[in-house]
Amino acid sequence: MPEQTYLEAIRGGLHEEMSHDPSVYLFGEDVALGGPFGVTAGLAEAFGKNRVVNTPISEGTVMGLAIGAATAGLRPVVEIMFIDFITLAMDQLVNHAAKLHYMSGGQLKIPLTVRVQCGISGTMGAHHSQSLESWLAHVPGLKVVMASNPADAKGLLKAAIRDDNPVVFIEHRGLYWTRGQVPEGEYLVPIGKAVVAREGEDLTIVATAKMLAATLEAAEELSSNGISVEVIDPRTLSPLDVETIVSSVKKTSRLIIVHEAVEKDGIGAEIATQVQQEAFYYLDSPIARVAAPFAPVPASPALEKCFVPGKTEIIRAVRRALNR
Amino acid sequence: MVTKRENPTELVPLLRTMWLIRAFEEKVSALYAMREIRGLLHLGIGQEAVAVGTCSLLRTDDYVFGGHRSHGHAIAKGADINRLMAEIAGRATGYCAGKGGSMHIVALDAGFVTATGVVGGTIPLALGAAFAAKEKSKGQVAVVFFGDGAGQAGAFHESLNIASLWRLPVIFVCENNGYAEFTPLSSHTLIERLARHAQTYKIPSNTVDGNDLLEVREAMTKAVQHARTGKGPAFVECLTHRLRGHYEGDPAKYRELSELAEWKEKDPIARFTRELKHRKVVADKDIAAIESEARKLTEQAAQFALASPWPAPGEVASQVTA
Numbered sequence: 001m002p003e004q005t006y007l008e009a010i011r012g013g014l015h016e017e018m019s020h021d022p023s024v025y026l027f028g029e030d031v032a033l034g035g036p037f038g039v040t041a042g043l044a045e046a047f048g049k050n051r052v053v054n055t056p057i058s059e060g061t062v063m064g065l066a067i068g069a070a071t072a073g074l075r076p077v078v079e080i081m082f083i084d085f086i087t088l089a090m091d092q093l094v095n096h097a098a099k100l101h102y103m104s105g106g107q108l109k110i111p112l113t114v115r116v117q118c119g120i121s122g123t124m125g126a127h128h129s130q131s132l133e134s135w136l137a138h139v140p141g142l143k144v145v146m147a148s149n150p151a152d153a154k155g156l157l158k159a160a161i162r163d164d165n166p167v168v169f170i171e172h173r174g175l176y177w178t179r180g181q182v183p184e185g186e187y188l189v190p191i192g193k194a195v196v197a198r199e200g201e202d203l204t205i206v207a208t209a210k211m212l213a214a215t216l217e218a219a220e221e222l223s224s225n226g227i228s229v230e231v232i233d234p235r236t237l238s239p240l241d242v243e244t245i246v247s248s249v250k251k252t253s254r255l256i257i258v259h260e261a262v263e264k265d266g267i268g269a270e271i272a273t274q275v276q277q278e279a280f281y282y283l284d285s286p287i288a289r290v291a292a293p294f295a296p297v298p299a300s301p302a303l304e305k306c307f308v309p310g311k312t313e314i315i316r317a318v319r320r321a322l323n324r
Numbered sequence: 325m326v327t328k329r330e331n332p333t334e335l336v337p338l339l340r341t342m343w344l345i346r347a348f349e350e351k352v353s354a355l356y357a358m359r360e361i362r363g364l365l366h367l368g369i370g371q372e373a374v375a376v377g378t379c380s381l382l383r384t385d386d387y388v389f390g391g392h393r394s395h396g397h398a399i400a401k402g403a404d405i406n407r408l409m410a411e412i413a414g415r416a417t418g419y420c421a422g423k424g425g426s427m428h429i430v431a432l433d434a435g436f437v438t439a440t441g442v443v444g445g446t447i448p449l450a451l452g453a454a455f456a457a458k459e460k461s462k463g464q465v466a467v468v469f470f471g472d473g474a475g476q477a478g479a480f481h482e483s484l485n486i487a488s489l490w491r492l493p494v495i496f497v498c499e500n501n502g503y504a505e506f507t508p509l510s511s512h513t514l515i516e517r518l519a520r521h522a523q524t525y526k527i528p529s530n531t532v533d534g535n536d537l538l539e540v541r542e543a544m545t546k547a548v549q550h551a552r553t554g555k556g557p558a559f560v561e562c563l564t565h566r567l568r569g570h571y572e573g574d575p576a577k578y579r580e581l582s583e584l585a586e587w588k589e590k591d592p593i594a595r596f597t598r599e600l601k602h603r604k605v606v607a608d609k610d611i612a613a614i615e616s617e618a619r620k621l622t623e624q625a626a627q628f629a630l631a632s633p634w635p636a637p638g639e640v641a642s643q644v645t646a
Contacts, residue, residue, distance in 0.1 A: 025459075050459065055486070056482070056485060056486060056489070058482035058485070058486065060448070060478060060479055060482065061447075061448040061451070061478075061479055061482035061483050061486060062448075062486075063448070064445070064446075064447070064448025064449050064451070064452065064479065064483075065448050065449070065451045065452040065455060065483075065486065066452055067448075067449055067452060068387075068389075068437075068446075068448060068449030068450060068451060068452020068453045068454075068455070068456075068466075069452035069453065069455050069456045070452070071387075071437050071438070071449065071452070071453060072387060072437075072452065072453040072455075072456035072457065072466075073456055073460070074452075074455075074456050074459070076452075091442060091445065092445070092448060095440070095441075095442050095445060096438075096440065096445065096449065100430075100438060101643060101644075101645065101646050102423055102643050102644055103420060103423055103424040103428040103430070103438075104419075104420050104423075104424060104428075104430035104432075104438065105418070105419065105420035105421030105422070105423050105424065105430075105643065106421070106643045106646070107419070107420065107430050107432045108430060108432070108437075108438065109646045110646075140641075140644050141644055141645060143645070164646040165645045165646050
């Protein structure tokens with residue numbers, strides 16, 4: 001199995017799906033030029049500029065255009081360069097992409113993939129660093145996935161493109177140049193399935209995207225102190241695979257949720273509620289969250305460092321939960 | 325004016341369709357007053373010539389998109405009025421099984437792709453259908469109906485720019501009825517002829533009397549031909565007026581009664597009827613028969629709708645995803 005970066009795995013997934021299905025089209029700012037990080041490099045050369053389409057900076061209209069193309073038989077992939085700009089396309093995404101299947105009584109299907117990168121990396125400030133996944137997961141009709149490693153990035157993206165529903169595929173910019181083994185060829189990760197990334201006995205941590213790596217580091221360090229942590233990557237936030245989390249909590253009796261989005265009203269709140277409904281009597285300590293403060297993302301490196309949760313905060317939360 | 329291209333006997337079905345829309349919407353209004361139909365209703369009574377003048381030139385496989393005032397567009401495109409009435413009445417037999425309602429009509433069998441509750445919201449969708457049509461090369465076009473209120477929305481300007489840039493086979497049909505909800509257009513913009521925006525974006529455009537069916541048809545014939553033959557988008561602004569309020573129940577106090585009376589004089593059905601009589605294409609008895617047939621069909625649609633079952637409670641969260 002070859003080793004690839006997260007970014008290369010996404011590009012590989014796009015390449016395979018565009019080869020596999022001539023109705024797959026890619027729309028976005030600068031996509032025919034490879035985009036700001038090079039994710040789509042070479043695709044226009046391989047598939048032509050009629051299928052890898054550079055668009056003006058008109059996010060709302062481009063999103064609507066892709067939805068309209070989906071109603072007419074295409075399987076579009078829209079790239080929104082930063083998740084911060086998805087705000088400009090939320091009307092089309094929420095009012096049309098998410099609802100048209102339902103509102104049409106099943107007459108319409110919207111097989112749309114929205115690729116968007118999020119997160120804190122490189123002190124880019126409040127308009128290029130947000131994590132808005134819980135806004136999206138709140139919308140009936142949208143599927144929301146977040147990949148934490150190259151293999152999942154490829155497999156989830158391919159599954160998203162083949163899905164007959166709008167899927168928001170959230171990439172973390174801070175993971176683009178991380179490496180991992182990526183299966184070649186046909187490799188699909190099912191949407192709606194979490195994965196146990198590390199087995200453990202004493203406590204469960206659910207962590208998304210870039211927070212998974214920090215959590216695995218924390219788990220490793222804690223294991224040398226005799227604390228065994230089970231780590232779950234939900235991979236899909238909507239629909240959420242609550243069974244995998246609940247069965248882990250029934251084993252460990254403790255749960256911490258880690259995400260880079262602000263803590264208040266984040267996806268952790270939903271996970272905590274669902275888990276306490278299903279496993280309240282198994283819990284030996286309150287469910288805790290480790291997440292960003294309720295503030296915009298600051299620009300200064302000195303402040304950004306304080307904003308992002310990391311290994312230290314995770315270890316502290318684990319020790320508090322276990323009281324040791 | 326009847327142009328050379330118009331065959332007089334082909335004009336009679338256009339009168340029938342206009343009457344079908346008028347009778348349908350008057351029935352909807354009556355059912356609303358009786359509380360048999362609920363919710364938020366926006367009627368296009370008085371604007372029928374735009375819907376019929378446009379859709380009568382389209383193929384079933386052309387894509388049509390509407391807005392919140394689109395019962396007439398769907399009927400003109402060939403939607404089944406029984407299923408449409410049932411949808412507006414919230415019944416299980418409606419086009420969308422009661423999940424869409426008046427503002428969210430989808431009649432895919434007729435090529436009416438979708439309407440929307442968001443002003444200007446379907447303009448970008450029409451671009452996407454036009455993009456797909458261009459890629460499929462079957463000569464299909466996309467048409468989107470919107471009002472003057474949409475002309476101040478970002479989606480409108482972004483869409484005109486992209487359609488022009490990519491030469492998409494889309495026809496923008498602006499029903500300029502002079503009011504964006506309660507406010508006259510002059511309070512929203514200094515550019516009261518929306519076709520001027522099309523000129524800015526280098527899209528061929530025309531402003532026509534939207535209550536003159538044949539004038540609408542003439543402009544649309546050129547626009548559809550332009551788009552269908554790969555020459556890119558076209559824009560037709562139709563000056564018209566809704567004879568009802570913004571929504572059913574709107575007392576429309578913002579409109580002078582004299583203005584309403586003036587527009588009633590320009591009723592598109594009466595004008596087209598006079599034209600047909602003048603041309604001796606129809607006689608009074610034919611006209612009466614056309615109206616009574618339309619009323620009979622809409623009465624049947626109402627009976628079908630009201631006799632239809634409500635959606636089952638279990639449907640509330642079904643079809644959220646495909």
